[in-house]
Amino acid sequence: MTAAADSVGRSTSGVASETTTQFGARASARRDASGAAITVSPERLTRLQARDAAAQARAEFAATLQALEDKLNVPKQVGIRVTRARSSFRSFADREPVGALAAVVGIAVAAGVGVWFIVRAVMRD
Secondary structure, three states: OOHHHHHOOOOOOOOOOEEEOOOOOEEEOOEOOOOOEOOOOHHHOOHHHHHHHHHHHHHHHHHHHHHHHHHHOHHHHHHHHHHHHHHHHHHHHHHOHHHHHHHHHHHHHHHHHHHHHHHHHHHHO
């Protein structure tokens, strides 16, 4: 074949993959040399291919929306984090019961002191 034939995308092996017409539009063949289907340009999709592509795009879009909803749903995220914290604390309490008791007492004292400061500030006003 000539260099001109190669420049429009025709294969010299006799198996056409994808060719370019003289006006720049792409036209695709059925199969390439390995027998795999060649991607067809959007303007050349059959109705079934277009329907499949649309269904796949809808499924990907739905999955993306679901992931965003999971990430941006604050109450759901708080619930997940609380569940993880409880599980983590329970495993810590199983391993270190004295340390867990000390942590609970420390948190209770800190909360009591915080409430005491708030009540004292309100009563002074």
